[in-house]
Amino acid sequence: MNRFEFHRASDVAGATRLGAGGARFLAGGTNLVDLMKEDVERPRTVVDITRLPLRGIDDLPDGGLRLGALASNAATACDERVATRYPMLASAILAGASPQLRNAATNGGNINQRTRCYYFYDVATPCNKREPGTGCSAIGGVTRQHAILGASEHCIATHPSDMAVALAALGATVQVTGPAGERSIAFADYHRLPGDEPWRDNTLETGELVTAIDLPAEGFAPHSTYLKLRDRLSYAFALVSVAAALRLDDAGRIAEARVALGGIAHRPWRDTRAEASLQGTLPGDDAFAAFATALLAGARGQGGNDFKIELARRAVRRALRQAADGTPQSQVDKRVAAPARSAA
Incomplete structure (x- = not known):
């Protein structure tokens, strides 16, 4: 001990x-x-x-929402404001873990959780993330759960959070306090790729504590979905997950697109340049397929996870179609919602 x-x-x-x-x-x-x-x-x-006073979920003056770092995942997902204004986030949280774990797990802990790489947990094997400089046993090993984007020769682990994928798509901000004071970190800058320092999961400095996560006013409620593909229907980490959100103009064209992938990199994966290519286009299979190809252009498998590349392409197209149609996938029974009927 x-x-x-x-x-x-x-x-x-x-x-x-x-x-x-x-x-x-x-x-x-x-x-x-x-x-x-x-x-x-x-x-x-x-x-x-x-015992710190960080459990609140509070409205922000700009129309957004502040999630306390110690608010439980369950309380967050079930909060009426989250469920109504940010359904993609609520869905992502409900896709993770089990009801018992969501009751205990906190928002700050969720985004800071460490990889579930088999070799990271196996102390009998070398792992750069666990013991810097020892090597990466996953490379050349069992790689079904491992990264296809953003990996390095030092680490091919993936970030396990579902919640973080939705927060990346929403463009959340992480509030932290540390020895040097308070600061805000854009969610896109919070998690790191492994590079030469795979033991560093995020950009927190020593002693810094996450106090809150701020959601922007735009929650993409009418046209968003969280799609999670895994080996079983519950209590399993994602092989590939997609948080997809669209804002459509009056002509039905895409005015803004947000897509984040989970299960495929050391951090939630977004490509804002690829997202910009969807602006002004009509939602459709051709546009979605071209976007998926661009988003995964740099994907590289390790043999055992090669299937993830095509799986991710298909998942992106499926999620974008669900978002465009306003038919998100339920995390309770896995059914896709029926399209909303227009008024006669």
């Missing part, structure tokens, strides 16, 4: 002071506790932050 010090923070400033010394923050514990049990992480100090 690995010994560690345990502290319970009573305020954010106290938590960040302890964090500056390398302590790990404990909220729902649905990821950190598992990592400690598996001997993957051995923190010397653990700081319980569950």
Whole structure:
């Protein structure tokens, strides 16, 4: 058993002071506790932050919504404002884990969860993410769950979150507090690609604590969907997932498109240049197929995950069609909603 010090923070400033010394923050514990049990992480100090006042879900002056970092995934998905104004986000949250885990897991913990790469969890194998400089056992190994975009010679792991994929498509902002004060991080800049430092999952500095996630006013409620493809219908991580959101003009053309992929890279994957190519086009299979090809132009498999490239192309086209038609896929029974009837 690995010994560690345990502290319970009573305020954010106290938590960040302890964090500056390398302590790990404990909220729902649905990821950190598992990592400690598996001997993957051995923190010397653990700081319980569950008593901090970060559980609120509050309206913002600009029409957006602020999600407290300690609000549970379940409370967030079931909040009427989230379900109504940001249904794609609610759907993504409900696609993840199980009801029991969503009751415990927090918003801040969700976006900070670590990869579920088999080799990362297997302490008997080399892993650059777990022990820098030892190598990547996944390369040349079992790669069904691994990255097809943004990987490096040092790591081909993927980010496991469903919630983060929807937040990337929405263009959320992460609010953090640390020893140097408060700052805001655009969601597109929050998670990192592995590069030469695969052990760094995000752009947080030592001691920084996520306090909230801000959603913009535009939630794309009428034309959005979250599509998750996995080996079983529940309690499984995505092989490929797609958060797709469209804003249509009065002529039915695409005025704005947002598409983020999960299960295929070290972070939720977006390409704003490819998204811009959809602007001004009529929703249709040809436009969606061309977009999917552009979005996945740099995809590269590792053998065991080559199938993901075509799977992702098809998933993008399917998700965009659901979003355009306003027929999102239910995470409860997996059915696609019926098209809304126009008034006679």
